[in-house]
Amino acid sequence: MVAPSDNAPPDDDVLWARALHYSHSGSPGLIGVTAGVRRGEILAVTGPRGSGKTTLLRCLTGRLVPEQGEVWFDGVPVHTLGPVARERLRRDRFAWIGPEPQLLPELKVWENTALPLLLTGATHRAAKHAACAWLDRLDIGGFARKRPGALTRAECQRVALARALVGEPTVLFADEPTAPLHRAERALLLRTLTTAARSHGITVVLATHDEETAAPADRRLDLLDGRPAAAATAADSPRTTEDQAACSLSA
């Protein structure tokens, strides 16, 4: 049960979370994480493996409900919504891209790209038109009639990006989208993602353990052991504040 709060989210944050706590079957995933992202901004959530990045993104999308804390999207208290409303929010306003493209091998590239629109009732013609427009924008229009098996992994990941963007979501959640790619491919995918998001005013929450991938972000949130990194470091070294005081006295 999530306790209500009098604290309203900041006006300029399209997505805002306060003091999130979440545990996976008893083992801590998030411990008191607060995060905000403004409309059109790119927020990088960084940290080593197991630091809680995916758990945070899943709490922000409403896929996971925090045990404590609040998540607000566009003035809506996501943490109080039921499963159907959260599912609708994810479908209509959010998109997700992970490290694996997860394309359907039987479908052509344009059909894979159009899937989110077809599943929400768009006509075949409108969905195809939008899918092909996004494939063109991402410079992969030439693949539209091919099947994923004919593409490289990096090309498939760009198709997955087109599929994520085809519904023009308010927020794109990108969980280690470049992780399985070589350096040059990583740079291309990242440039494609950030350029497309910025030119369409799409907010991005980008989880990555890689400094170069985090570099284009407007802001970043560093996690360690499920906490903001600064808090985790302080918790690991209870004498830090005392030590700093001692240092400044002796300086």
Ligand SMILES: Nc1ncnc2c1ncn2[C@@H]1O[C@H](COP(=O)(O)OP(=O)(O)OP(=O)(O)O)[C@@H](O)[C@H]1O
């Ligand atoms: N389904 C689960 N069941 C049990 N523990 C989990 C589950 N998912 C995550 N965890 C644990 O929660 C912690 C945070 O995991 P999370 O996947 O959020 O971190 P991450 O920073 O995204 O890591 P990675 O980069 O490896 O995906 C880790 O200790 C992880 O082992």
